[in-house]
Amino acid sequence: MLSDKxxxxxxxxxxxxxxxxxxxxxxxxxxxxxxxxxxxxLLTISLALFLPFVLVYVKLGxxxxxxxxxxxxxxxxGGLLGKGISALYLMYxxxxxxxxxxxxSGYMRTHFMIMTPEAIFALSFMLLVLWAAKNGxxxxxxxxxxxxxxxxxxxxxxxxxxxxxxxxxxxxxMLDIPFRKIxxxxxxxxxxxxxxxxxxxxLLPRVEEKNCVKKAxxxxxxxxxxxxIILGVISVGVLGNFILVQSAPFNVAVRQIELMNINSRxxxxxxxxxxxxxxxxNSILFYALVVGAGSLFRLRSQKALLITLTLLPxxxxxxxxxxxxxxxxxxxxxxxxxGLFFHMLLPLATxxxxxxxxxxxxxxxxxx
Amino acid sequence: MLxxxxxxxxxxxxxxxxxxxxxxxxxxxxxxxxxxxxxxxILVTRTAGIQLPYLMxxxxxxxxxxxxxxxx
Numbered sequence: 001m002l003s004d005k006x007x008x009x010x011x012x013x014x015x016x017x018x019x020x021x022x023x024x025x026x027x028x029x030x031x032x033x034x035x036x037x038x039x040x041x042l043l044t045i046s047l048a049l050f051l052p053f054v055l056v057y058v059k060l061g062x063x064x065x066x067x068x069x070x071x072x073x074x075x076x077x078g079g080l081l082g083k084g085i086s087a088l089y090l091m092y093x094x095x096x097x098x099x100x101x102x103x104x105s106g107y108m109r110t111h112f113m114i115m116t117p118e119a120i121f122a123l124s125f126m127l128l129v130l131w132a133a134k135n136g137x138x139x140x141x142x143x144x145x146x147x148x149x150x151x152x153x154x155x156x157x158x159x160x161x162x163x164x165x166x167x168x169x170x171x172x173x174m175l176d177i178p179f180r181k182i183x184x185x186x187x188x189x190x191x192x193x194x195x196x197x198x199x200x201x202x203l204l205p206r207v208e209e210k211n212c213v214k215k216a217x218x219x220x221x222x223x224x225x226x227x228x229i230i231l232g233v234i235s236v237g238v239l240g241n242f243i244l245v246q247s248a249p250f251n252v253a254v255r256q257i258e259l260m261n262i263n264s265r266x267x268x269x270x271x272x273x274x275x276x277x278x279x280x281x282n283s284i285l286f287y288a289l290v291v292g293a294g295s296l297f298r299l300r301s302q303k304a305l306l307i308t309l310t311l312l313p314x315x316x317x318x319x320x321x322x323x324x325x326x327x328x329x330x331x332x333x334x335x336x337x338x339g340l341f342f343h344m345l346l347p348l349a350t351x352x353x354x355x356x357x358x359x360x361x362x363x364x365x366x367x368x
Numbered sequence: 369m370l371x372x373x374x375x376x377x378x379x380x381x382x383x384x385x386x387x388x389x390x391x392x393x394x395x396x397x398x399x400x401x402x403x404x405x406x407x408x409x410i411l412v413t414r415t416a417g418i419q420l421p422y423l424m425x426x427x428x429x430x431x432x433x434x435x436x437x438x439x440x
Contacts (some may be wrong), residue, residue, distance in 0.1 A: 095423065095427065098423060099424070293399075297395060297399050298395060299393075299395060299396050299399060300388075300391075300393050300395075300396055301387050301388045301391075301393055301396040301400070303383070303384060303387055304384040304385065304387060304388055304396055304399075304400040305396075305399070305400070307380050307383065307384035307400075307404075308384065308399075308400055308403035308404050308407060309403070311377075311380060311403075311404065311407040311408075311411075312403060312406065312407040312410075314407070314411075315407045315408075315410040315411040315414070316410060316423065319414075319420055319421075319422055319423055320422065320423045320424060321422060321423075321424045330424035330425075330427065330428055333428055333431070333432075334424065334427050334428040334430075334431040334432075335424075335427070337431050337434075337435065338427065338431060
């Protein structure tokens with residue numbers, strides 16, 4: 001992985017970015033708190049507002065085609081400050097990885113295997129993620145086509161099974177909430193969810209066709225967000241105003257499925273969705289963490305880094321959040337601000353600084 | 369559980385330190401030892417029954433403090 005020379009195509013980048021956002025299954029519980037039944041509409045508005053910002057990541061990738069985010073920081077901000085900012089980024093990657101790891105392991109422990117220690121699920125999941133990331137970006141990219149297809153297939157199946165439970169009146173009246181709640185929901189969606197796509201700055205050097213990056217990211221982000229819009233529509237269409245009192249509205253909506261009065265509780269579909277999508281997201285996060293640490297410290301040994309970066313999250317399992325509702329509360333209260341800082345403010349500052357430095361160097365060169 | 373944990377720590381520690389030690393990669397060795405000791409100390413502390421604070425609680429406290437500072 002530290003000497004990963006594998007290449008990914010534009011199509012694979014698009015699918016990876018779509019899968020990455022498909023895995024954001026906490027976005028609806030986070031956003032529904034303030035937005036209620038307008039969650040799907042505010043997801044759409046947030047997507048429209050965020051898409052132009054993707055150009056910041058694309059432009060950074062174009063200015064430094066062979067460098068990942070950690071290397072870009074050193075080139076732009078210099079040795080000491082660049083390393084400091086990169087170290088902050090690595091701590092954030094670890095935090096994000098832990099937060100996303102808590103989702104599947106916490107869910108399995110809470111809903112299915114209550115007596116089993118969370119560390120067992122976390123370790124099994126981490127070993128899978130380790131295997132995927134160890135084999136390089138191309139392996140993760142090849143898995144993305146399955147994750148993307150399975151995700152959309154499951155959602156279509158759920159939609160068809162729930163169509164009889166849909167009530168169009170659940171969607172009205174629209175945007176009947178105070179303006180500040182609309183703004184706070186849009187900020188949560190962009191800050192915690194959509195802008196997480198910045199992690200692909202660690203993978204852009206692996207992309208073979210550099211001229212496809214803009215289109216791939218735009219389409220990938222749109223498809224990933226569309227997936228969550230569909231989940232929002234399903235949740236609101238089935239639950240209506242009940243969505244406000246649910247910590248996991250999509251789960252509750254899926255529980256309404258009845259197949260010929262024989263099978264109910266088809267949340268296994270949700271579990272499959274959760275595992276396929278979070279597996280890919282965690283693989284990308286872990287890959288970014290290992291490559292970032294390798295770049296920052298200029299390491300040569302991949303094995304040693306893989307062991308320590310698996311051991312560290314394993315030691316922190318069960319210490320991320322105290323409970324599932326607390327996970328959503330942390331996401332709303334603190335991770336949004338961290339997200340805005342790391343996902344948007346810092347990359348924008350990096351781009352502006354890089355552009356100013358380049359223009360100053362060019363002027364200096366012309367003058368000479 | 370403690371025995372298995374110690375076995376895992378010692379085994380992984382030995383497996384990870386072999387390569388940088390053999391090839392005398394100083395930087396790799398230092399980073400490995402620091403991260404390994406951090407992970408091992410957290411694991412041993414938790415096994416000893418000492419309750420450590422939740423990560424998200426610390427992050428929330430940090431963000432609230434930072435926001436309050438910036439407003440003030």
